[in-house]
Amino acid sequence: MFSKYSIAPTIYLMDRNYPSLKKMIDIPLAGNSYVIRCKSVFCPEVVDFVNPNEEDAILTLKITNKRIHNTFFKTLSKVPDEVQTRVVRILFPTREYEYLLTNTDFTIEELAYLYQLRWRVEGYYCVLKEKMQLENFSSKTVEGVKQDFFVKILTSNIASLLIADAQSQLDQEQKVSNKYAYQINQNVALGIIKNEIITLLMNQSLNMEPDS
Known part of the structure; x- marks a missing residue:
């Protein structure tokens, strides 16, 4: 059964x-x-x-x-x-x-x-709804709402990768230089990335051709 x-x-x-x-x-x-x-x-x-x-x-x-x-x-x-x-x-x-x-x-x-295991998913819902303001749409059209939704999901995903990478670097530095364990302030980091996402995506240095 x-x-x-x-x-x-x-x-x-x-x-x-x-x-x-x-x-x-x-x-x-x-x-x-x-x-x-x-x-x-x-x-x-x-x-x-x-x-x-x-x-x-x-x-x-x-x-x-x-x-x-x-x-x-x-x-x-x-x-x-x-x-x-x-x-x-x-x-x-x-x-x-x-x-x-x-x-x-x-x-x-x-x-x-x-x-x-579901708590991490619940935590991510909190990020999307409260920090990313996923339900706060700038448009009332179907296409506009879709654009808002996918932009915020993309921004959140990019932010997660950047924050994880920054935290990894910080952890390595703290192993040799500091006895205290510091954490990246996710609220501050997310706010910066939200404001700079266009600049980040338009940065030509990020569009380098892969090594042959």
Whole structure:
């Protein structure tokens, strides 16, 4: 019933605002896997799992008329009678228990590691939305919005490369000259790159022919 990551093309890692019966149907139908954090009161079946303090169980979620009414099943040609999913309890560093739904057979330790991988993605969303102001468009036309979007993504990618390179050089210098570990100020660096991106891209010295 459950699939190892070695045969699953994609593993969807989702926070606790995303669990739904439809996702637990759609994702496996496409041959993929999911790891979804859910609230302890997500559904009655999860509540029943939480109360006895179990760590790992297979749940059978009946697709009742009420659930069909409250969930978007419009894209399914046939709604199944039930959905089976696995639920595990994870102890986070905060000493709080969280609950993950999945259709994989990873160990609890592997699932905890997988779920933590999404934090870098969340961090990048923060960069795009807050620092790059991705949703602050200068145009109201379709093409203008697309241009704004792709320019900011390109600028963010270039900034990430430059900041990583600068941090690597700084780390090397600090090994021999300083006992303190300094970090590149990403906010300042990003602001400079945003303002100088046109000059940077137009710099002819960056367009050198590769060595033959």
